[in-house]
Amino acid sequence: MISLKNITKKYGDKTVFHNFNLDIEENEITVILGESGSGKTTLLNMIARLTDFSGEISGAGQVSMVFQRDRLVPHLTVRENILLINENADVKRMLESVGLSKAENLYPKELSAGMARRVAIIRAFSHPAPLLLMDEPLVNLDLSLKFSLLEKIKELQSTTGKTVIMVSHDVKEAAYFSGRIIVLKSGGEVILDKKRVSEKTLTETLLNGQSI
Amino acid sequence: MKKQDKLLNALLPFLTVAVIFGLWGLAAAKVDSEYVLPTVGDTFAALWELLKSAEFYRAYFGTLLRSVVAFAIAFFLAFIAAFVAYKYDKAKRALKPLIVIIRALPTIAVVLLLVLWTSSFVAPVIVTFLVVFPTLYNNLYAALCGIDNDLNEMCKVFGVSNKKRLTKVVFPQIAPEFITSAGAGLTLNLKLMVAAEVLAQTARSMGYLLNTSKIYFEISTMLALVLITVITGLIIExxxxxxxxxxxxx
Incomplete structure (x- = not known):
């Protein structure tokens, strides 16, 4: 179990989280949904220890992450980018699994947006950390690619058994996983925390901005 | 790119050099005095004579060695200063007036003072250091500021070791800027070194040869020495x- 206890985070005078508490089950996908400014990315950054905060996070340990921007090293090939974070990764097999078998020796600038996203996702899955954080991993991708990658994320999660925390502002994406969904409101308030929530309910929750 | 364009691009630098030599030839013919402007032929004859003398090589490599030493010291200290300024804002603020003062120093006056205070061998080294250091500092600082912090964060999240982060992520990002700065700095260094040696009358130096040629009115030798300095600078760049x-x- 990953536990966030009494988390308070401020940017200057703005309080993003105040005495925030959350428990996340291991070995499943948890989607955190919310509008811009609700603190979704900050939450992931706190778990990844990329930003300071007061309070306690336990059970997180070493993490891997898919960032909003791909953050592939531009002067390293796809293969070298994956080996940078895990020297023992089976790069060929992993690339094959996402239809990128011919991209092994390409540089990031030679990849399309969709290809770069796939590389960023398998790079994160190739890392041995049991907890994977995904910060809007499918933003700006076309619909068909988005859903094929959602399917791939589900498949990789179930084969690796990793705990995945995915942040999104897309109700379709969130509903697709049919797992636990947490909806955050500005100020770090949880207005929904349920499993298997329909797209309609999620939309209404976000529109009303109130707990249901 | 078309084949013709490629050929033209390859030929353009040679055409520019040919135009310069053409204008020089025309001007020399017009002036018609080897004591004012020798012909291209006379200059190359003087160059050939220089290349046959042991004294020239002693002077050439002496100047080159002093340039490299001054440059190495400037590069090393500029890197340390740039790194400290990049890491600590207070250090950057403290260094700023120092850099401005060093940049504003009148080069010729400093050479003359340094010759009095030190020796004719050391003075040119210090002067070239003082001129090159601020430029190198600014270039290296800009290169360090260009390091992508997102990639540093990525390495931190994935637990990439510091050694791997530096060698595979950070250094390749800053290397092109560092190398280009080093090339430009070394060329500038060489030019300044020759000028400082002329003023300091450093023995066994290109500056000394230039000074001697001036005294004996050997203008073609002076131009040959200038040509050698230019060619060396071009090769370095x-x-x-x-x-x-x-x-x-x-």
């Missing part, structure tokens, strides 16, 4: 820009 391109495979 070419080698460093080639290295910079090789350093990153982006």
């Amino acid at each position: 070419f080698l460093f820009s080639f290295w910079a391109k090789k350093a990153v495979k982006r």
